[in-house]
Amino acid sequence: MSVLNRRTVLQGVGLAALTAAAGTSFRAFGQDRTALRIGYAISKTGVNAAGAGITTIPNYLLWVKDVNDAGGVALKSGKFPIEVVEYDDRSAAEETVRAIERLATQDNVDFILPTWGTGPNLASGPTFDKFGYPQLAATAVTDMAPELVTRWTKSFWMLGGGHDYAAALVALLVKQRDAGAINNKVAIASVADGFGIDLSKAATPAFTEAGFELVYDKSYPLGTADFAPIINEVAGLGADTFAAFSYPGDTFALTQQSIVANFNPKVFYLGVGTAFPVFTQIAGPNANGVMGIGGIDPDSTALADYFARHKSLTGEDPDSWASAVTYASLQILQQAIEKVGDVDRDAVAAEIASGEFDTIIGKVKLVDNQLRALWTVGQWQDGKFVGLMHTERTDTRQPVVPKPAWTAAQ
Amino acid sequence: MLLSAILTGLVLGGTYALIAMGLTLQYGVARIMNLAYGDLIIAASFGAYVLFTALGLNPLLGLLVVVPGGFVLSYVIYGVVLQPLARRSRDRASLEVDSILATFGLLFVIQGIALVIFGAGFMSYSYLAVPIDIFGTTLATNRVLAFGLAVVIGAGLWLALTRTRWGTAIRAVAVSPASAPLVGIDVDRVARFAFALGGALAAAGGVVISMFLTFTATAGVVYTMKALIVVIMGGVGNLMGALLAGLILGVVETLVATYVDPGLTLAATYAIFLLVLIVRPAGLFGRMAR
Numbered sequence: 001m002s003v004l005n006r007r008t009v010l011q012g013v014g015l016a017a018l019t020a021a022a023g024t025s026f027r028a029f030g031q032d033r034t035a036l037r038i039g040y041a042i043s044k045t046g047v048n049a050a051g052a053g054i055t056t057i058p059n060y061l062l063w064v065k066d067v068n069d070a071g072g073v074a075l076k077s078g079k080f081p082i083e084v085v086e087y088d089d090r091s092a093a094e095e096t097v098r099a100i101e102r103l104a105t106q107d108n109v110d111f112i113l114p115t116w117g118t119g120p121n122l123a124s125g126p127t128f129d130k131f132g133y134p135q136l137a138a139t140a141v142t143d144m145a146p147e148l149v150t151r152w153t154k155s156f157w158m159l160g161g162g163h164d165y166a167a168a169l170v171a172l173l174v175k176q177r178d179a180g181a182i183n184n185k186v187a188i189a190s191v192a193d194g195f196g197i198d199l200s201k202a203a204t205p206a207f208t209e210a211g212f213e214l215v216y217d218k219s220y221p222l223g224t225a226d227f228a229p230i231i232n233e234v235a236g237l238g239a240d241t242f243a244a245f246s247y248p249g250d251t252f253a254l255t256q257q258s259i260v261a262n263f264n265p266k267v268f269y270l271g272v273g274t275a276f277p278v279f280t281q282i283a284g285p286n287a288n289g290v291m292g293i294g295g296i297d298p299d300s301t302a303l304a305d306y307f308a309r310h311k312s313l314t315g316e317d318p319d320s321w322a323s324a325v326t327y328a329s330l331q332i333l334q335q336a337i338e339k340v341g342d343v344d345r346d347a348v349a350a351e352i353a354s355g356e357f358d359t360i361i362g363k364v365k366l367v368d369n370q371l372r373a374l375w376t377v378g379q380w381q382d383g384k385f386v387g388l389m390h391t392e393r394t395d396t397r398q399p400v401v402p403k404p405a406w407t408a409a410q
Numbered sequence: 411m412l413l414s415a416i417l418t419g420l421v422l423g424g425t426y427a428l429i430a431m432g433l434t435l436q437y438g439v440a441r442i443m444n445l446a447y448g449d450l451i452i453a454a455s456f457g458a459y460v461l462f463t464a465l466g467l468n469p470l471l472g473l474l475v476v477v478p479g480g481f482v483l484s485y486v487i488y489g490v491v492l493q494p495l496a497r498r499s500r501d502r503a504s505l506e507v508d509s510i511l512a513t514f515g516l517l518f519v520i521q522g523i524a525l526v527i528f529g530a531g532f533m534s535y536s537y538l539a540v541p542i543d544i545f546g547t548t549l550a551t552n553r554v555l556a557f558g559l560a561v562v563i564g565a566g567l568w569l570a571l572t573r574t575r576w577g578t579a580i581r582a583v584a585v586s587p588a589s590a591p592l593v594g595i596d597v598d599r600v601a602r603f604a605f606a607l608g609g610a611l612a613a614a615g616g617v618v619i620s621m622f623l624t625f626t627a628t629a630g631v632v633y634t635m636k637a638l639i640v641v642i643m644g645g646v647g648n649l650m651g652a653l654l655a656g657l658i659l660g661v662v663e664t665l666v667a668t669y670v671d672p673g674l675t676l677a678a679t680y681a682i683f684l685l686v687l688i689v690r691p692a693g694l695f696g697r698m699a700r
Contacts, residue, residue, distance in 0.1 A: 044530070045521060050626040053530025091628075192673055220672040223632055225623065226422040226660075228549070229415065229667035248532055252624040260541045260550040273532070282534045282624065316531070 035083035036073045036343070038064070039109035041099030043116055046091025050248065052116035054276060055139055055322045058314045060084075060113060063330040065313060073334055076341035085109055093123035100124055104131035110343040111333065118142055118194060125152045134349040138329040139322050141165075141195060143202075149369035154349040158325050158371040160391070162198030165293055168376035168389040169269060170206040172399060173241060177212075181401045182240035182266050187216035189230050189254075190245035195272065199245035215239050224250065227257040234263065240402075241267040248273030251292070252282050259286055259406045266402030267291060275320040275378060275385050287380040289403025294321025295378025295387030297361075298397065306360045320378060320385035325371065328359035332366075414547040415668040416661055421549055423660020424557025425619060429633050430640035430652045431564060432611030438647015439584045439604035441502060442492055442509040446516040447612055447637060448630030453520055454480055454616025455625045456528060462535050469537050469617050477613045484609020488602045491516065496601060502587075517630065524627035534624040552621040559618055563611065564653035571649065580604055584647040639679070643686050645696025655694055658682065 040060060043052040064082045067073060072081040085107045087099040096115050103109045104127075112133045114121050121140035128135035129152040136156045142148070143161030176182045186207055190200035196219065207214055215237040220230065231254070234242060242265040244254050251273035258268065273279060274292025283290065296303055303324060310318045318324065335358070336351040337343070356365045364373065375387035379399055386397045429451060436444045444450075457476040461467040467475070491512055499505035538552040571577035582590045583600045590597050615633075619625075640659060644651025659679055666678040686694060 045518070045525065046628055049525065049530035049628045050532055054532075057530075189672070218672050220667070221676040224672070224675065225425065226418070226553075226664070228418045228422075229664050230672055232414065232418070233668065249624050252532065252534055253622075256536070256539055256622065257550070260539055261548055262541065276532065278532050278534065282536065284536065 033077065033080060036075070036080045036111075036337070037083050037085065037107070037109040038111050038113060039085040039087075039103035039107055040113035041087040041089040041096050041103070041115055043091040043120070044088040048091040048115075048117055048120065051139070054319050056116040056326060058310060058316075058318065059323060059326040059330065062310055062313050063327060063334075066309065067334060074338050074341075075343070089115055089120070091120075093120055096120050096124050097127045100127045100133075101131070104133060111337070111345070111348075113330070114138070114140075122148075125155055128152065128155065132345055134333070134345060134352060136329040136333055136352070138326040141198070143198065145370050146368060153369075154345070156329070156352060156366060156369045156371075158329050159322055160370075160372075160374045160376070161202075162195070163202045164374060164391060165376050166199050166202035166206055168391070169243065170203065170210050170212075172377055172389050173207075173212070173267065174210050176267070176399065176401050183238070184211070184213050185215045185237065185239035186212045186241045186243065187234045187237055187239040187265075188214060188218075188243050188245070189216070189234070190219045191222055191224075191247050191250055191271070192219040193222045193247065195247070196245040199271065203243070203245070212241075220250075222247070225253070227254050228261070230254075231257045231261050231263050235261060240265055241269070243267075243269040244271060246271040246273070248276065252279070255279075255283050255286070255290070259283075262406060264403075264405050268403055269377075272321075274380075277317040277319065280380065280383065286406050288382070289380065289400050291377060291379045291388070291399070291403075292385070293377070294319075295375035295385055295389070296320045296324060297375075298381075298384045298386040300360075300362070302360045302362075321375070324361050325374075328357075328361045328364060329371075331359045332357045332364065411668075413545060415664050417544060417547045417549065418668075419661035419664030420657055421553045421557045421660070422664055423657035424560040425553065425615075425656075426636060426640050426659050427564060427653045427656025428556055428560035428618060429612070429615040430637040430644070430656055431560070431567070431649055432608035432615065433634075433637040434608075434641045434644065434647055434649060434652040435604050435611065436608035437641060439580055440488070440492075440601040440608070441496070441505050441587070442488075442513065442605055443506050444605075444608070445510060445513040445634060446520055446630070447513075447608075448632065448634035449517050449520040449524075450480065450484070450609060450612045450630075451616035451619070451633045452625055452627065452630045453483075453524065454613035455620035456524060456533070456627075457613070458617040458620045459533055459535060462537065469621055473614060473617050476617050477610050480613025480616075481606045481610035484612075485602065485606035487516065487609075488605040492605070493598065493602065496598070521628055521630065528627055530627055532624050532626055533620075535620070537621045539622065550622060552618075555621075556618045559614065560653065560656070563614065564649055568649050568653075576600075576603075639683055641693075643683055643693055645690075645693030648693070648695040651693055651695030655686075 043049050068081045072079045089096040089099055103112050114135055114137050116139050118140040121137040134154045138158040141159050143163050145157035148155055190196040216234050251270045269291040271293055275294040280287045307317055336348045339351050340347045353369055374391045377389040378385045378387050388396055388399045390396055433447050436442050454476050458469045458472045461472040495508040540551050541548045542551045579595045579600050582595055583597055587597050640652055640655045644655035662678050662682050663675040667675050
């Protein structure tokens with residue numbers, strides 16, 4: 001015979017519902033705060049998983065570990081460790097949005113960290129805005145940032161726009177040309193996808209304006225498997241500068257193809273992925289002298305310390321472009337919360353917008369909700385992807401031009 | 411210049427053909443629309459990567475380990491997951507739907523395991539990335555190797571399928587699974603063998619492309635899609651069709667990239683694909699379904 005009759009079951013269900021309701025309401029009122037609840041949806045699977053796995057996830061993990069090892073985040077009511085609620089958005093924008101809604105309404109987290117990438121951050125902007133959470137977009141490159149911050153007042157854009165990077169590259173090359181190090185011919189190949197289009201759209205007129213002759217300026221589709229036709233053609237055009245606004249897979253394939261074809265331009269510049277630690281494994285000694293987007297301050301001890309902590313947690317160096325910016329964005333969030341002393345999201349957002357923060361990339365103050373102190377062009381020099389161009393600083397390393405010739409492939 | 415473009419295209423096409431031949435066996439003979447096919451390729455790439463970086467085993471010797479591994483794994487997968495579906499399905503259409511759902515799940519299992527073990531980062535190593543000069547055209551040795559392997563495997567299997575007894579049995583199942591038992595062919599066994607053979611070919615493709623393409627744990631779907639285009643263009647279940655379709659796609663892409671615009675390679679691929687389907691709806695070598 002069954003010991004369960006309908007009444008006991010109903011009582012049980014009622015009791016369970018009551019407990020659950022009590023649990024949520026307590027949490028909602030924060031009367032028994034035991035932790036600072038941080039939530040995020042990130043691409044652990046799908047096409048964005050590689051980018052998120054290199055730049056975003058390790059920094060979230062490292063930051064939580066660093067903060068909790070130091071005792072937690074200091075609010076007025078005491079020091080609280082960070083508790084994480086994590087979802088996989090499967091690289092789909094609608095999943096990101098759904099997860100953020102859930103974090104805001106069901107999980108009642110105190111703050112939400114953004115997902116990886118320009119597109120996903122643009123897509124989740126309205127949702128952050130709707131629920132009043134600050135959005136610290138550390139991996140979004142967009143020229144629209146000045147407009148976005150007026151639309152979503154608690155959004156913060158930390159990685160500049162295509163114009164910043166294209167203009168810096170052109171400025172660097174103008175200097176080299178005027179010094180007689182390179183000729184007047186430039187060849188450009190760009191991936192026909194958001195980032196590549198943005199950069200080539202900004203770069204093409206800038207090159208022409210600076211008096212360069214564009215001997216090759218073509219795009220290739222996302223997922224191109226073979227770059228031999230492009231490299232073979234470019235090699236015969238006599239350009240001293242080859243610039244590719246590429247995605248990681250292309251960046252690696254272009255490098256390998258150029259080595260095989262022994263195409264040795266004096267300036268060899270590539271897009272996303274050049275700053276990844278795996279680039280030095282792929283290119284080996286040939287990485288030396290390759291230029292790309294991003295860069296770090298090779299003399300900063302705070303950054304060296306961050307690299308060491310990152311390596312001890314994940315076994316890998318961080319990438320030398322957006323990783324440090326991502327970690328700095330989390331430091332900004334923490335310091336803003338601590339200055340406010342509460343989880344008042346409006347006050348924290350106002351503090352992020354107006355305060356000055358001490359981060360691994362130096363003292364940071366946002367301008368119109370944007371981080372404007374950025375490394376724009378870097379170059380592999382003796383195992384470090386050192387910054388050559390910075391939007392504010394002038395005390396940068398000198399570029400090595402011409403880059404050393406490829407050594408024979410193994 | 412034209413010769414150089416054609417050679418480069420043939421080498422690229424060899425890669426396409428190599429990754430598509432396994433799928434054509436799986437889809438054409440075992441009638442499994444294997445959505446996890448690309449993930450098996452990636453798994454083999456990881457296998458080659460580990461053997462090369464941890465044990466120093468060069469990828470060509472790695473083939474001797476990974477290819478049988480792909481065969482056994484696919485054999486087991488078919489036995490555990492797909493055979494029950496094949497037995498209970500009433501017709502081809504229902505098996506296709508069931509196998510799509512089952513292998514869609516399998517895709518996430520393989521991807522998930524790879525993510526747990528290797529993480530989401532870009533994987534790459536360099537082997538035989540040395541230039542080789544063929545008729546005045548500089549090509550990467552590892553890509554030429556992929557082409558050679560595609561031709562050898564394609565021709566070898568084609569001979570085996572057309573000249574041997576078990577090859578005839580496989581073709582019989584591909585043409586008419588309902589009639590094959592009438593002449594004493596165990597359809598279950600043949601389908602399972604063909605699926606496993608397809609898995610072995612996927613593994614061979616995975617090992618070879620890992621020498622020159624950067625891969626990630628989540629990139630499998632790209633290969634599934636490319637292989638599917640080649641398979642359908644060549645005629646489902648036809649190895650020679652897959653080989654020829656792969657080579658055609660490679661040559662067309664390279665010619666378009668060289669003489670027209672690299673931005674139009676994808677458009678050219680699909681234009682050729684459409685053209686073939688309009689002229690020959692069952693693919694280059696395909697037979698019309700009754």
